Amino acid sequence: MSQAAAQTDDGWSRQVHALAGEAGISLVATVPDAGLTQLLRLCSDDDRFRVVTLSTEEEGVGMAYGAWLGGTRSLLCLQSSGAGNCINALALPAFTRSPCLMLVTMRGQEGEGNPAQFPMGRAVRAVFEAMGVVVMEAMTKEEVPVLFGQAADLAFGEGKACAVLVAQQVIGVKDFAK
Amino acid sequence: MTAPEDSKLKRREVLAGILAARGDALAVSSLGTSTYDLFAVSPAPENAYLWNAMGLTASVGLGLAIAQPDRRILVIAGDGDVMMGIGSLSVIAAQAPENLSILVIDNEGFEETGGQAGLSAFRADIAEIARGSGFRETMVARDEKDAARLADFLWRRTGPVLAVAKVGASSDGPVYPCMDGPELVRIFRAAVLGDASP
Numbered sequence: 001m002s003q004a005a006a007q008t009d010d011g012w013s014r015q016v017h018a019l020a021g022e023a024g025i026s027l028v029a030t031v032p033d034a035g036l037t038q039l040l041r042l043c044s045d046d047d048r049f050r051v052v053t054l055s056t057e058e059e060g061v062g063m064a065y066g067a068w069l070g071g072t073r074s075l076l077c078l079q080s081s082g083a084g085n086c087i088n089a090l091a092l093p094a095f096t097r098s099p100c101l102m103l104v105t106m107r108g109q110e111g112e113g114n115p116a117q118f119p120m121g122r123a124v125r126a127v128f129e130a131m132g133v134v135v136m137e138a139m140t141k142e143e144v145p146v147l148f149g150q151a152a153d154l155a156f157g158e159g160k161a162c163a164v165l166v167a168q169q170v171i172g173v174k175d176f177a178k
Numbered sequence: 179m180t181a182p183e184d185s186k187l188k189r190r191e192v193l194a195g196i197l198a199a200r201g202d203a204l205a206v207s208s209l210g211t212s213t214y215d216l217f218a219v220s221p222a223p224e225n226a227y228l229w230n231a232m233g234l235t236a237s238v239g240l241g242l243a244i245a246q247p248d249r250r251i252l253v254i255a256g257d258g259d260v261m262m263g264i265g266s267l268s269v270i271a272a273q274a275p276e277n278l279s280i281l282v283i284d285n286e287g288f289e290e291t292g293g294q295a296g297l298s299a300f301r302a303d304i305a306e307i308a309r310g311s312g313f314r315e316t317m318v319a320r321d322e323k324d325a326a327r328l329a330d331f332l333w334r335r336t337g338p339v340l341a342v343a344k345v346g347a348s349s350d351g352p353v354y355p356c357m358d359g360p361e362l363v364r365i366f367r368a369a370v371l372g373d374a375s376p
Contacts, residue, residue, distance in 0.1 A: 092228075159363075
C-alpha cells in the first residue's frame with residue numbers, strides 16, 4: 001500500500017479520534033507524519049481539540065505534564081523517529097507518575113524503502129521501555145482503536161506513560177520510486 | 179558586556195521583587211537553581227518545581243497555560259534550560275497564550291555543574307531569539323532600574339512575553355522543595371483544581 005493510499009484508509013484514524021474525544025482529551029501535540037494525516041485533520045476540524053505543532057517531540061512530553069497539572073488531558077502524536085528525541089523528557093512522567101499518552105506511526109519496519117529509518121525504527125520499543133513507557137503495538141488496523149482505548153485508560157487512570165505503535169504495515173509503506 | 183560580579187543583579191532579589199506581586203499566578207521553575215530560588219522566595223502549592231527534563235520548562239508552561247487560561251503562568255528558567263528547548267519559543271509564539279510569561283534567569287553559565295560558560299556568554303541573545311521566534315514583547319534587565327520594571331512587564335503585558343534578567347552567580351545556597359514527584363503533582367493539582375485524586 002502506498003503512502004497516498006494510507007491517507008485515504010482512515011478507519012482507524014476515525015476510531016482513535018472518537019475515542020480521544022470520549023477519553024476527554026482536548027490537547028493534541030504533534031510533529032506530524034504522513035500516517036497521522038487523517039487523525040490530525042479530524043482533530044483540527046473538531047472544536048473539542050486544540051492541535052499544537054511542535055518543533056521537536058519531547059516538547060509534547062513537557063506539554064502533557066503541564067496540561068495534566070492544569071487538569072487537561074493530552075495526546076502526543078509522532079513518527080517513530082521522534083521516540084528517540086523523547087528519551088530524557090520521559091523521565092518527567094516517570095518521576096511524577098503522570099499520564100503521557102502517545103500514538104506512534106512506525107517507520108523502519110517491514111517494507112521500509114529508506115534503510116536509514118531502520119536503526120530508530122528497530123529501537124523504539126527498547127527506548128520507550130527503558131524509560132518506563134508501556135508499549136502496545138497494533139499490527140492490524142483493527143487493533144489500533146482497541147489498544148488506544150486500553151492505553152488511554154492506563155495513562156489517565158494510573159498515571160502512566162503509554163505508547164501505541166501503529167505498525168508500518170497498517171499505515172503503508174513510503175514509495176521512494178515515485 | 180561583563181560587569182563586575184558584585185554589581186550584577188542578584189537572582190533571588192530579582193525573583194522576590196517579581197513574585198511579591200504574583201497574586202494567584204501559577205509558576206513553573208527549571209531544574210537546579212531556578213527551582214531552589216522559587217522555593218526560597220515564594221514557596222506555594224501553586225509552584226510546579228521541575229527536578230529533571232532540562233529544556234522543557236517553557237513547554238510545561240505552555241501546557242499549563244492552555245489548561246488554565248484564566249490564570250497567569252510564569253515560567254522561571256535558566257539560560258541553559260531555555261537554550262536547550264529553544265524551538266519551544268516558536269511553538270509558544272504560534273499558540274500565543276495571552277496568560278504566559280517567561281523569565282529567563284540568565285547567569286550566562288551552568289552554575290549547577292561548576293560554572294562553565296553557557297551559550298549566552300558568547301554570541302547568543304535569548305531576547306533576540308525570542309523576537310525572531312515570534313514574541314512581540316521582550317525585555318532585558320541588566321541593572322536595578324531595569325529590574326524594577328520586570329514585575330509590571332511579566333504580570334501586566336498581554337502574553338506571551340519573555341524577559342531576560344542578566345544575573346550574577348548565586349550567593350545563596352540551595353534550598354530544596356519536595357523531591358517526591360507524585361507528591362508534587364498531588365499538591366499542585368489539589369491547589370489548582372481542588373482535586374486530590376491522582
